[in-house]
Amino acid sequence: MSSILDTFAFAKRIPATPSIGSTTVTKPDHIHLSFGFAAPDLFPxxxxxxxxxxxxxxxxxxxxxxxxxxxxxxxxxxxxxxxxxxxxxxxxxxxxxxxxxxxxxxxxxxxxxxxxxxxxxxxxxxxxxxxxxxxxxxxxxxxxxxxxxxxxxxxxxxxxxxxxxxxxxxxxxxxxxxxxxxxxxxxxxxxxxxxxxxxxxxxxxxxxxxxxxxxxxxxxxxxxxxxxxxxxxxxxxxxxxxxxxxxxxxxxxxxxxxxxxxxxxxxxxxxxxxxxxxxxxxxxxLPFQEHIDRLIAHYRRQRDVLAAALRASFGDHVTFHLPEGGFYIWLTFRKDVNTSAFVQAAADLGVSFVDGKSFFVNPEGYHHARLCFSYVNEEQLVRGVQHMADAYFDYIGRTVS
Ligand SMILES: Cc1ncc(COP(=O)(O)O)c(C=O)c1O
The missing domain is CATH 3.40.640.10 (Type I PLP-dependent aspartate aminotransferase-like (Major domain))
Known part of the structure:
Protein backbone atom coordinates (compact mmCIF):
# COMPACT_ATOMS: atom_id res chain seq x y z
CA MET A 1 0.00 0.00 0.00
CA SER A 2 1.46 3.37 -0.94
CA SER A 3 1.76 6.00 1.73
CA ILE A 4 2.65 9.64 2.00
CA LEU A 5 5.80 8.47 3.78
CA ASP A 6 7.05 6.79 0.59
CA THR A 7 8.48 10.10 -0.51
CA PHE A 8 9.78 11.16 2.87
CA ALA A 9 13.56 11.07 3.35
CA PHE A 10 14.34 9.40 6.67
CA ALA A 11 17.84 9.86 8.05
CA LYS A 12 20.32 7.90 5.94
CA ARG A 13 22.02 6.35 8.93
CA ILE A 14 18.90 4.36 9.95
CA PRO A 15 19.58 0.67 9.19
CA ALA A 16 17.75 -0.71 6.17
CA THR A 17 16.88 -3.96 7.94
CA PRO A 18 16.18 -4.79 11.59
CA SER A 19 18.84 -6.35 13.75
CA ILE A 20 18.16 -10.07 13.57
CA GLY A 21 17.62 -10.36 17.32
CA SER A 22 14.52 -8.21 17.05
CA THR A 23 12.63 -10.73 14.90
CA THR A 24 9.34 -11.69 16.56
CA VAL A 25 8.42 -15.20 17.56
CA THR A 26 5.28 -15.98 15.57
CA LYS A 27 4.49 -19.70 15.69
CA PRO A 28 3.91 -21.09 19.19
CA ASP A 29 4.57 -24.72 18.13
CA HIS A 30 7.93 -23.89 16.55
CA ILE A 31 11.17 -25.08 18.15
CA HIS A 32 13.31 -21.99 18.52
CA LEU A 33 16.98 -22.83 18.39
CA SER A 34 17.61 -19.42 16.90
CA PHE A 35 17.22 -16.82 19.62
CA GLY A 36 19.34 -16.27 22.70
CA PHE A 37 16.40 -16.41 25.08
CA ALA A 38 16.74 -17.32 28.77
CA ALA A 39 14.90 -20.41 30.07
CA PRO A 40 11.49 -19.09 31.19
CA ASP A 41 11.06 -21.79 33.86
CA LEU A 42 14.09 -20.41 35.67
CA PHE A 43 12.79 -16.88 36.05
CA PRO A 44 12.37 -16.27 39.82
CA LEU A 286 17.33 -13.95 46.06
CA PRO A 287 20.17 -16.20 47.21
CA PHE A 288 22.11 -15.13 44.16
CA GLN A 289 24.86 -17.73 44.04
CA GLU A 290 22.31 -20.55 44.51
CA HIS A 291 20.25 -19.06 41.72
CA ILE A 292 23.29 -18.89 39.43
CA ASP A 293 24.28 -22.45 40.31
CA ARG A 294 20.80 -23.60 39.33
CA LEU A 295 21.06 -21.78 35.99
CA ILE A 296 24.49 -23.26 35.37
CA ALA A 297 23.37 -26.83 36.11
CA HIS A 298 20.39 -26.40 33.80
CA TYR A 299 22.23 -24.80 30.91
CA ARG A 300 25.13 -27.25 31.14
CA ARG A 301 22.69 -30.16 30.85
CA GLN A 302 21.01 -28.45 27.90
CA ARG A 303 24.37 -27.95 26.22
CA ASP A 304 25.16 -31.64 26.62
CA VAL A 305 21.79 -32.68 25.23
CA LEU A 306 22.24 -30.43 22.21
CA ALA A 307 25.81 -31.61 21.62
CA ALA A 308 24.75 -35.28 21.81
CA ALA A 309 21.79 -34.65 19.48
CA LEU A 310 24.08 -32.95 16.96
CA ARG A 311 26.51 -35.87 16.97
CA ALA A 312 23.66 -38.36 16.60
CA SER A 313 21.83 -36.51 13.81
CA PHE A 314 24.71 -34.97 11.84
CA GLY A 315 27.61 -37.37 12.49
CA ASP A 316 30.77 -35.98 10.89
CA HIS A 317 28.85 -33.48 8.77
CA VAL A 318 29.40 -30.79 11.40
CA THR A 319 32.13 -29.79 13.82
CA PHE A 320 31.79 -27.50 16.82
CA HIS A 321 33.62 -26.30 19.89
CA LEU A 322 31.92 -27.48 23.08
CA PRO A 323 31.28 -24.18 24.91
CA GLU A 324 32.38 -23.88 28.53
CA GLY A 325 29.52 -21.50 29.24
CA GLY A 326 26.89 -19.26 27.69
CA PHE A 327 23.99 -20.15 25.43
CA TYR A 328 25.31 -21.20 22.00
CA ILE A 329 26.82 -23.90 19.85
CA TRP A 330 28.36 -22.69 16.60
CA LEU A 331 28.31 -25.22 13.81
CA THR A 332 30.80 -25.52 11.01
CA PHE A 333 29.75 -27.47 7.93
CA ARG A 334 31.81 -28.33 4.86
CA LYS A 335 32.96 -25.21 3.03
CA ASP A 336 30.58 -25.72 0.12
CA VAL A 337 27.48 -25.86 2.34
CA ASN A 338 25.27 -22.77 2.52
CA THR A 339 23.13 -22.85 5.66
CA SER A 340 20.97 -19.99 4.35
CA ALA A 341 19.80 -22.38 1.64
CA PHE A 342 18.00 -24.66 4.10
CA VAL A 343 17.02 -22.29 6.89
CA GLN A 344 13.52 -21.93 5.40
CA ALA A 345 13.12 -25.67 4.81
CA ALA A 346 14.04 -26.23 8.46
CA ALA A 347 11.51 -23.59 9.52
CA ASP A 348 8.87 -25.35 7.42
CA LEU A 349 9.66 -28.52 9.37
CA GLY A 350 9.27 -26.56 12.61
CA VAL A 351 12.73 -25.49 13.78
CA SER A 352 14.58 -22.20 13.58
CA PHE A 353 18.31 -21.59 13.66
CA VAL A 354 20.42 -18.62 12.64
CA ASP A 355 22.34 -19.02 9.41
CA GLY A 356 26.03 -18.13 9.56
CA LYS A 357 26.11 -15.11 7.28
CA SER A 358 24.15 -13.01 9.79
CA PHE A 359 27.18 -12.78 12.08
CA PHE A 360 29.70 -11.40 9.61
CA VAL A 361 30.61 -7.98 8.35
CA ASN A 362 31.40 -9.18 4.84
CA PRO A 363 29.55 -11.74 2.71
CA GLU A 364 31.00 -14.87 4.33
CA GLY A 365 30.27 -17.47 7.01
CA TYR A 366 27.72 -19.31 4.84
CA HIS A 367 28.83 -22.74 6.07
CA HIS A 368 28.12 -21.93 9.71
CA ALA A 369 24.97 -21.89 11.84
CA ARG A 370 24.20 -20.86 15.40
CA LEU A 371 22.06 -22.96 17.70
CA CYS A 372 20.92 -21.78 21.09
CA PHE A 373 20.42 -24.41 23.80
CA SER A 374 19.02 -22.15 26.53
CA TYR A 375 15.40 -21.61 25.59
CA VAL A 376 13.67 -24.86 24.61
CA ASN A 377 13.41 -28.07 26.63
CA GLU A 378 15.48 -31.23 26.18
CA GLU A 379 12.92 -33.08 24.10
CA GLN A 380 12.58 -30.05 21.81
CA LEU A 381 16.36 -29.78 21.48
CA VAL A 382 16.53 -33.35 20.18
CA ARG A 383 13.49 -32.99 17.91
CA GLY A 384 14.68 -29.61 16.65
CA VAL A 385 18.05 -31.02 15.66
CA GLN A 386 16.36 -33.93 13.87
CA HIS A 387 14.24 -31.49 11.84
CA MET A 388 17.29 -29.41 11.05
CA ALA A 389 19.21 -32.53 9.96
CA ASP A 390 16.28 -33.60 7.75
CA ALA A 391 16.34 -30.20 6.06
CA TYR A 392 20.14 -30.34 5.72
CA PHE A 393 20.37 -33.86 4.27
CA ASP A 394 17.58 -33.08 1.84
CA TYR A 395 19.49 -29.94 0.79
CA ILE A 396 22.84 -31.68 0.27
CA GLY A 397 21.14 -34.56 -1.53
CA ARG A 398 19.89 -32.01 -4.05
CA THR A 399 22.75 -29.55 -4.33
CA VAL A 400 26.16 -30.51 -2.95
CA SER A 401 28.08 -33.17 -4.83
C1 LIG B 1 27.01 -10.84 23.45
C2 LIG B 1 25.72 -10.20 23.78
N1 LIG B 1 25.69 -8.94 24.18
C3 LIG B 1 24.54 -8.33 24.49
C4 LIG B 1 23.34 -9.00 24.40
C5 LIG B 1 22.07 -8.27 24.70
O1 LIG B 1 21.94 -8.08 26.01
P1 LIG B 1 20.83 -7.11 26.61
O2 LIG B 1 19.56 -7.89 26.68
O3 LIG B 1 21.37 -6.80 27.94
O4 LIG B 1 20.70 -5.91 25.76
C6 LIG B 1 23.31 -10.31 23.97
C7 LIG B 1 22.03 -11.01 23.86
O5 LIG B 1 21.86 -11.98 23.16
C8 LIG B 1 24.53 -10.93 23.66
O6 LIG B 1 24.57 -12.19 23.22
Missing part, protein backbone atom coordinates in the same frame (compact mmCIF):
# COMPACT_ATOMS: atom_id res chain seq x y z
CA UNK A 45 8.69 -15.48 39.33
CA UNK A 46 7.43 -15.83 42.90
CA UNK A 47 10.17 -13.77 44.46
CA UNK A 48 9.78 -11.24 41.68
CA UNK A 49 6.09 -10.86 42.32
CA UNK A 50 6.65 -10.23 46.06
CA UNK A 51 9.52 -7.87 45.21
CA UNK A 52 7.40 -5.94 42.75
CA UNK A 53 4.55 -5.56 45.25
CA UNK A 54 6.89 -4.36 48.00
CA UNK A 55 8.82 -2.06 45.70
CA UNK A 56 5.60 -0.35 44.62
CA UNK A 57 4.41 0.08 48.20
CA UNK A 58 7.73 1.15 49.67
CA UNK A 59 9.31 3.17 46.86
CA UNK A 60 6.59 3.68 44.24
CA UNK A 61 5.95 7.35 44.93
CA UNK A 62 9.59 8.21 44.44
CA UNK A 63 10.40 5.64 41.76
CA UNK A 64 7.55 6.79 39.53
CA UNK A 65 8.94 10.33 39.45
CA UNK A 66 11.70 11.60 37.20
CA UNK A 67 15.02 10.79 38.70
CA UNK A 68 18.25 12.70 38.31
CA UNK A 69 21.04 11.24 36.23
CA UNK A 70 22.38 9.40 39.30
CA UNK A 71 19.22 7.34 39.67
CA UNK A 72 18.49 4.98 42.53
CA UNK A 73 21.66 3.52 43.99
CA UNK A 74 20.72 0.00 45.12
CA UNK A 75 21.19 -1.88 41.88
CA UNK A 76 24.37 0.05 41.27
CA UNK A 77 25.63 -0.94 44.69
CA UNK A 78 24.77 -4.59 44.00
CA UNK A 79 26.71 -4.40 40.72
CA UNK A 80 29.67 -2.96 42.58
CA UNK A 81 29.64 -5.81 45.11
CA UNK A 82 29.12 -8.59 42.57
CA UNK A 83 31.87 -7.18 40.35
CA UNK A 84 34.32 -7.61 43.22
CA UNK A 85 33.67 -11.38 43.09
CA UNK A 86 35.04 -11.23 39.54
CA UNK A 87 38.00 -9.07 40.48
CA UNK A 88 36.51 -5.86 39.11
CA UNK A 89 36.81 -2.86 41.35
CA UNK A 90 34.83 0.22 40.42
CA UNK A 91 33.73 3.41 42.15
CA UNK A 92 30.10 4.38 41.76
CA UNK A 93 31.04 7.12 39.25
CA UNK A 94 32.50 4.40 37.05
CA UNK A 95 29.23 2.51 36.70
CA UNK A 96 26.24 3.33 34.55
CA UNK A 97 23.02 1.31 34.64
CA UNK A 98 21.78 0.92 31.08
CA UNK A 99 18.79 -0.29 29.12
CA UNK A 100 20.39 -3.72 28.67
CA UNK A 101 23.97 -4.13 27.55
CA UNK A 102 22.85 -3.36 24.02
CA UNK A 103 22.43 0.24 25.13
CA UNK A 104 25.97 0.06 26.49
CA UNK A 105 27.17 -0.89 23.01
CA UNK A 106 25.20 1.95 21.52
CA UNK A 107 26.43 4.54 24.03
CA UNK A 108 30.05 3.43 23.69
CA UNK A 109 29.77 3.69 19.93
CA UNK A 110 28.20 7.13 20.10
CA UNK A 111 30.79 8.60 22.44
CA UNK A 112 33.77 7.17 20.54
CA UNK A 113 32.94 6.86 16.88
CA UNK A 114 32.47 9.57 14.28
CA UNK A 115 31.42 8.63 10.73
CA UNK A 116 34.41 7.13 8.94
CA UNK A 117 36.20 6.07 12.14
CA UNK A 118 37.48 2.53 12.35
CA UNK A 119 35.94 -0.17 14.52
CA UNK A 120 37.44 -3.64 14.68
CA UNK A 121 35.41 -6.68 15.58
CA UNK A 122 35.63 -10.44 15.74
CA UNK A 123 34.36 -12.57 12.94
CA UNK A 124 31.79 -13.84 13.68
CA UNK A 125 30.39 -11.11 15.92
CA UNK A 126 27.13 -10.15 17.68
CA UNK A 127 24.66 -8.82 15.09
CA UNK A 128 23.23 -5.99 17.22
CA UNK A 129 26.74 -4.66 17.80
CA UNK A 130 27.46 -4.78 14.08
CA UNK A 131 24.23 -2.88 13.54
CA UNK A 132 25.31 -0.19 16.04
CA UNK A 133 28.68 0.22 14.28
CA UNK A 134 27.07 0.37 10.85
CA UNK A 135 24.57 2.96 12.07
CA UNK A 136 27.48 5.04 13.33
CA UNK A 137 28.90 4.84 9.79
CA UNK A 138 32.08 3.23 11.03
CA UNK A 139 34.56 1.35 8.86
CA UNK A 140 34.34 -2.15 10.24
CA UNK A 141 37.21 -4.63 9.98
CA UNK A 142 36.91 -8.16 11.33
CA UNK A 143 39.36 -10.71 12.70
CA UNK A 144 38.73 -14.47 12.82
CA UNK A 145 38.29 -16.52 15.96
CA UNK A 146 39.58 -20.03 16.63
CA UNK A 147 39.20 -22.36 19.63
CA UNK A 148 41.07 -19.87 21.88
CA UNK A 149 39.06 -16.82 20.91
CA UNK A 150 39.98 -14.05 18.53
CA UNK A 151 43.32 -14.26 16.65
CA UNK A 152 45.12 -11.51 18.57
CA UNK A 153 48.25 -12.18 16.49
CA UNK A 154 46.38 -11.00 13.39
CA UNK A 155 45.15 -7.92 15.22
CA UNK A 156 48.74 -7.15 16.19
CA UNK A 157 49.92 -7.56 12.60
CA UNK A 158 47.15 -5.27 11.37
CA UNK A 159 48.04 -2.61 13.94
CA UNK A 160 51.69 -2.76 13.00
CA UNK A 161 50.79 -2.52 9.34
CA UNK A 162 48.44 0.43 9.97
CA UNK A 163 51.11 2.25 11.91
CA UNK A 164 53.80 1.55 9.31
CA UNK A 165 51.58 2.84 6.49
CA UNK A 166 50.11 5.76 8.41
CA UNK A 167 46.66 4.26 8.26
CA UNK A 168 43.98 4.75 10.94
CA UNK A 169 44.10 2.83 14.20
CA UNK A 170 40.65 1.66 15.42
CA UNK A 171 38.77 3.72 17.96
CA UNK A 172 37.53 0.53 19.52
CA UNK A 173 37.79 -3.20 19.31
CA UNK A 174 34.55 -4.97 20.21
CA UNK A 175 34.97 -8.41 21.75
CA UNK A 176 33.08 -11.11 23.64
CA UNK A 177 36.06 -12.81 25.27
CA UNK A 178 34.10 -15.19 27.49
CA UNK A 179 31.61 -17.67 25.97
CA UNK A 180 31.43 -15.85 22.69
CA UNK A 181 28.15 -15.28 20.87
CA UNK A 182 27.90 -17.09 18.48
CA UNK A 183 31.30 -18.86 18.57
CA UNK A 184 30.98 -20.40 22.06
CA UNK A 185 34.76 -19.98 22.53
CA UNK A 186 36.73 -18.24 25.28
CA UNK A 187 39.77 -16.03 24.82
CA UNK A 188 42.87 -17.61 26.35
CA UNK A 189 44.71 -15.87 29.16
CA UNK A 190 47.76 -15.31 27.02
CA UNK A 191 45.71 -13.62 24.30
CA UNK A 192 43.88 -11.51 26.89
CA UNK A 193 47.17 -10.14 28.13
CA UNK A 194 48.40 -9.50 24.61
CA UNK A 195 45.22 -7.69 23.64
CA UNK A 196 45.38 -5.52 26.76
CA UNK A 197 48.97 -4.66 25.86
CA UNK A 198 47.97 -3.72 22.31
CA UNK A 199 45.16 -1.45 23.53
CA UNK A 200 47.63 0.39 25.69
CA UNK A 201 50.36 0.59 23.05
CA UNK A 202 48.11 1.70 20.22
CA UNK A 203 45.70 3.78 22.25
CA UNK A 204 42.32 2.29 21.44
CA UNK A 205 39.40 1.15 23.58
CA UNK A 206 38.37 -2.44 24.06
CA UNK A 207 34.59 -2.79 24.29
CA UNK A 208 34.31 -5.94 26.40
CA UNK A 209 30.87 -7.55 26.19
CA UNK A 210 30.68 -9.95 29.13
CA UNK A 211 27.01 -10.97 28.95
CA UNK A 212 27.59 -14.66 29.70
CA UNK A 213 30.47 -14.86 32.18
CA UNK A 214 28.26 -15.84 35.15
CA UNK A 215 27.12 -18.92 33.21
CA UNK A 216 30.34 -20.82 33.69
CA UNK A 217 30.00 -24.61 33.25
CA UNK A 218 33.54 -25.63 34.25
CA UNK A 219 34.60 -23.48 37.19
CA UNK A 220 37.63 -22.26 35.20
CA UNK A 221 37.76 -18.48 35.40
CA UNK A 222 39.46 -16.02 33.08
CA UNK A 223 40.12 -12.46 34.16
CA UNK A 224 37.91 -9.86 32.52
CA UNK A 225 39.95 -7.69 30.15
CA UNK A 226 38.82 -4.80 32.32
CA UNK A 227 40.91 -6.13 35.20
CA UNK A 228 44.00 -6.17 32.98
CA UNK A 229 43.77 -2.62 31.72
CA UNK A 230 40.84 -0.70 33.27
CA UNK A 231 41.50 2.64 31.56
CA UNK A 232 41.37 1.11 28.11
CA UNK A 233 38.31 -1.09 28.56
CA UNK A 234 34.63 -0.27 28.48
CA UNK A 235 33.08 -3.25 30.23
CA UNK A 236 29.48 -4.32 29.56
CA UNK A 237 27.28 -6.74 31.42
CA UNK A 238 23.56 -7.44 31.76
CA UNK A 239 20.80 -8.87 33.92
CA UNK A 240 19.28 -10.43 30.77
CA UNK A 241 20.97 -13.81 31.01
CA UNK A 242 20.98 -14.11 34.82
CA UNK A 243 17.54 -12.73 35.75
CA UNK A 244 15.49 -11.99 32.62
CA UNK A 245 15.90 -9.97 29.40
CA UNK A 246 12.49 -8.33 29.83
CA UNK A 247 13.89 -6.25 32.68
CA UNK A 248 16.01 -4.45 30.07
CA UNK A 249 18.70 -3.64 32.60
CA UNK A 250 22.42 -3.92 32.12
CA UNK A 251 25.48 -1.92 33.06
CA UNK A 252 28.69 -0.31 31.90
CA UNK A 253 31.88 -0.09 33.92
CA UNK A 254 34.56 2.25 32.64
CA UNK A 255 36.76 5.19 33.48
CA UNK A 256 34.65 7.93 35.11
CA UNK A 257 35.32 10.24 32.13
CA UNK A 258 33.81 7.66 29.79
CA UNK A 259 30.77 7.30 32.03
CA UNK A 260 30.40 11.08 32.19
CA UNK A 261 30.25 11.27 28.39
CA UNK A 262 27.68 8.49 28.30
CA UNK A 263 25.50 10.29 30.83
CA UNK A 264 25.46 13.32 28.52
CA UNK A 265 23.79 11.16 25.88
CA UNK A 266 21.26 9.65 28.28
CA UNK A 267 18.71 12.31 27.54
CA UNK A 268 15.84 10.95 29.63
CA UNK A 269 17.78 10.74 32.88
CA UNK A 270 18.60 7.47 34.52
CA UNK A 271 17.29 4.24 33.06
CA UNK A 272 14.40 2.12 34.32
CA UNK A 273 14.16 3.73 37.76
CA UNK A 274 10.97 1.88 38.63
CA UNK A 275 12.28 -1.46 37.33
CA UNK A 276 15.49 -0.88 39.24
CA UNK A 277 13.56 -0.64 42.50
CA UNK A 278 11.84 -3.96 41.77
CA UNK A 279 15.12 -5.59 40.82
CA UNK A 280 16.83 -4.23 43.93
CA UNK A 281 14.13 -5.80 46.09
CA UNK A 282 14.55 -9.08 44.22
CA UNK A 283 18.32 -9.09 44.59
CA UNK A 284 17.92 -8.56 48.31
CA UNK A 285 15.75 -11.69 48.67
Missing amino acids: IELLSQSAADAVTLYGRKALQYSGSGGPGKVLHWIQQRSLVHGIQADSNQILVTYGSTQGIDLATRILVDPGDHVWVESPSFFSALQAFRTAEAHITSFPIDGDGVRVDLIEEALLEAKRNNRPIPKLFYTMPTYHNPGGVTLSLERRKRLAHLAETYNFFILEDDAYSELNFTGDRYPALYTLIPQRVIYLNTFSKIIGPGLRLGWVIADSRVIEKMRLLNLGGSIGVFTQEILAELLQR
